[in-house]
Amino acid sequence: MYEQRAVEVAGTQAAVLDRDEIRELKGEVLGIFDAAQNKVYSDEWGSDDFNNYVALFSDIEKTESFKKVQSELRLIEDANRVDCIYLVWMAPGNPYYVYLCDGDYYDPCPPGVIDTLYEGDRHFAAGEDKSFGPIVTDSETYGWLVTAGMPVYDTDGEILAYAMVDISMNDIISQQNAYNKSFVAAILALAAAVCIICILLVNTAVIRPINRISDAASNYLVGGTDSTEQELAELKIKSSDEIGSLYASIMQMLTDIDGYVRNIVETSRERDEARIRADLMNELANKDALTGVGNKLSFDTKMEQLQKEIESGSPVFGIVMADLNNLKTINDIYGHDKGDFAIIKASR
Numbered sequence: 001m002y003e004q005r006a007v008e009v010a011g012t013q014a015a016v017l018d019r020d021e022i023r024e025l026k027g028e029v030l031g032i033f034d035a036a037q038n039k040v041y042s043d044e045w046g047s048d049d050f051n052n053y054v055a056l057f058s059d060i061e062k063t064e065s066f067k068k069v070q071s072e073l074r075l076i077e078d079a080n081r082v083d084c085i086y087l088v089w090m091a092p093g094n095p096y097y098v099y100l101c102d103g104d105y106y107d108p109c110p111p112g113v114i115d116t117l118y119e120g121d122r123h124f125a126a127g128e129d130k131s132f133g134p135i136v137t138d139s140e141t142y143g144w145l146v147t148a149g150m151p152v153y154d155t156d157g158e159i160l161a162y163a164m165v166d167i168s169m170n171d172i173i174s175q176q177n178a179y180n181k182s183f184v185a186a187i188l189a190l191a192a193a194v195c196i197i198c199i200l201l202v203n204t205a206v207i208r209p210i211n212r213i214s215d216a217a218s219n220y221l222v223g224g225t226d227s228t229e230q231e232l233a234e235l236k237i238k239s240s241d242e243i244g245s246l247y248a249s250i251m252q253m254l255t256d257i258d259g260y261v262r263n264i265v266e267t268s269r270e271r272d273e274a275r276i277r278a279d280l281m282n283e284l285a286n287k288d289a290l291t292g293v294g295n296k297l298s299f300d301t302k303m304e305q306l307q308k309e310i311e312s313g314s315p316v317f318g319i320v321m322a323d324l325n326n327l328k329t330i331n332d333i334y335g336h337d338k339g340d341f342a343i344i345k346a347s348r
Contacts, residue, residue, distance in 0.1 A: 002172070003134035006148035006165050009080045010132075013163030014150040017072055017087070022100070022152060022160050024065040026089060029100050029111050032056050041096070041114045057112035066101055066111065073103025084166040088149070090117075090132075100161055132162060136169065144169035290340060291347035322346065 033039070040053040060066050069087060077085045084104045090097040095117050102108035132149030139145070149164040286298040294302070309315040324346045331339040 002146045006134045006146045009165045010148045010150040014152045021065045021068045054110045060111045069101045077103045083168045086164050087161050144173045291344050293347045
């Protein structure tokens with residue numbers, strides 16, 4: 001959910017930011033960046049070299065292009081309630097990216113700051129992918145974050161910059177850790193209770209009967225009284241036959257338990273498979289086979305939900321209607337396969 005949210009917000013940035021302002025801001029930042037003799041990475045944050053390097057870009061924060069872009073970033077950040085969104089430039093082949101503008105209110109990253117790409121994202125630097133992430137990281141400074149980025153294209157289809165978003169996952173990770181601790185504690189408590197019950201059962205069902213048999217046999221071998229003989233008779237001890245019978249009984253019990261467990265496991269597996277098939281059938285029933293988007297059944301279900309919200313007096317919704325023009329022309333000129341491709345792309 002967090003990863004999907006990050007991708008959606010990054011996509012919103014990339015779609016609505018002012019291209020002209022970004023182009024102007026990018027030119028100002030990269031002009032100073034390319035001319036800088038000593039490029040200092042963010043790993044040296046707070047050092048004299050880093051402060052001197054960042055100072056080269058201090059005047060950029062006073063420009064109109066920077067102020068306008070930062071204002072747009074903050075509007076998007078406020079509207080989507082995320083932790084931080086920012087604009088960077090990533091040159092193909094370079095394992096780093098350069099900050100152009102940060103929308104954070106409290107501790108924005110200055111323009112010109114250089115961050116190193118994570119090892120797992122080097123394929124991105126090589127130009128093999130046009131989108132960034134989403135990736136989940138855990139650092140000492142920022143804790144758990146999910147980060148995603150989408151390219152911002154100019155009118156010629158060239159990449160101007162990358163719209164990035166960070167969403168904190170500290171709360172959900174804390175809840176998960178608390179759940180894990182509670183789960184482990186419950187398992188340990190259950191295991192302790194099972195052990196105690198097992199010990200009691202073994203003591204009652206095995207140890208005590210064996211001790212009675214042993215005591216009765218000892219008394220008999222010593223030359224016991226009539227009461228000892230009566231006790232042995234009641235236990236029906238027949239030398240080794242009794243041991244064989246006990247072993248057979250135990251083995252039969254284990255066989256029965258094993259059969260019960262297998263039946264339970266098989267029943268559980270069949271139930272899970274049935275649920276998976278039902279979920280798959282439900283998903284297929286609600287999706288259009290060609291495009292993968294919701295079909296008429298899915299639409300009707302959403303409409304029922306929306307109608308309930310309308311009747312409750314608190315509906316929040318929007319409607320978008322779109323039409324794919326010139327589909328017949330595409331089919332006639334390029335073939336129905338291309339027509340289907342156009343439908344799929346439009347649906348996405």
